[in-house]
Amino acid sequence: xxxxxxxxxxxxxxxxxxxxxxxxxxxxxxxxxxxxxxxxxxxxxxxxxxxxxxxxxxxxxxxxxxxxxxxxxxxxxxxxxxxxxxxxxxxxxxxxxxxxxxxxxxxxxxxxxxxxxxxxxxxxxxxxxxxxxxxxxxxxxxxxxxxxxxxxxxxxxxxxxxxxxxxxxxxxxxxxxxxxxxxxxxxxxxxxxxxxxxxxxxx
Numbered sequence: 001x002x003x004x005x006x007x008x009x010x011x012x013x014x015x016x017x018x019x020x021x022x023x024x025x026x027x028x029x030x031x032x033x034x035x036x037x038x039x040x041x042x043x044x045x046x047x048x049x050x051x052x053x054x055x056x057x058x059x060x061x062x063x064x065x066x067x068x069x070x071x072x073x074x075x076x077x078x079x080x081x082x083x084x085x086x087x088x089x090x091x092x093x094x095x096x097x098x099x100x101x102x103x104x105x106x107x108x109x110x111x112x113x114x115x116x117x118x119x120x121x122x123x124x125x126x127x128x129x130x131x132x133x134x135x136x137x138x139x140x141x142x143x144x145x146x147x148x149x150x151x152x153x154x155x156x157x158x159x160x161x162x163x164x165x166x167x168x169x170x171x172x173x174x175x176x177x178x179x180x181x182x183x184x185x186x187x188x189x190x191x192x193x194x195x196x197x198x199x200x201x202x203x
Contacts (some may be wrong), residue, residue, distance in 0.1 A: 029181050033189040034096055034110060040185050041093045045086065070138030074131050081131075085124040092117045106202050111197055114190045118182055125178045133167055 056075060059068045095113060 033192040037114065037186060037189040038093060038096050040189075041096075044185070045089060048082070052079060062106065067138070070135055073138070074135040077131055080127065081127055083185070085120070088117070088120060089133065104197070107193065107197060107200070111190070111193045114179070114186070114193065118186055118190065121186070122178055122182060125174070129171055129174060136163055136167070181198065 055078075059071050092113065096110065
């Protein structure tokens with residue numbers, strides 16, 4: 001059912017005494033979660049750009065000192081991933097704006113587009129974990145230069161074991177945070193659109 005055709009019928013003389021079709025009302029209600037989703041995307045897009053920019057100054061601002069070579073190696077790889085992700089993120093944002101949600105077909109397209117981009121969003125966040133691990137490994141290998149006294153093999157082994165345990169804990173925490181963030185920031189709007197599609201399918 002096309003939104004423009006329904007609206008035209010509603011505005012015509014024959015439709016003056018008619019009740020606004022339920023399908024039209026449901027299609028119009030889809031604009032609210034999509035609008036909120038775009039607002040969240042715009043906010044996060046700006047936050048990510050500011051965060052990645054400020055992150056480049058981290059070695060200069062760190063009190064204890066951060067090894068610049070491993071950090072900027074990791075930072076360069078992160079920026080390359082971020083540019084790819086933010087480009088996709090922005091294109092998705094533009095598609096949501098261009099889509100008029102004038103029919104069930106449009107709504108299905110938006111639903112699966114949101115679903116696909118949520119999975120891409122998760123993949124981007126999970127891809128950062130190996131970069132952090134690589135950076136920490138380079139820091140561990142550089143411990144002799146960082147420490148005031150040479151690091152003994154025993155102490156280095158303790159540090160490596162601590163690193164492995166910390167890394168596993170970090171992976172669990174990052175996955176939990178990403179799932180929570182996606183659920184709050186994007187997932188609930190996907191569920192709203194999905195619920196609306198179920199209602200339209202049953203109508």
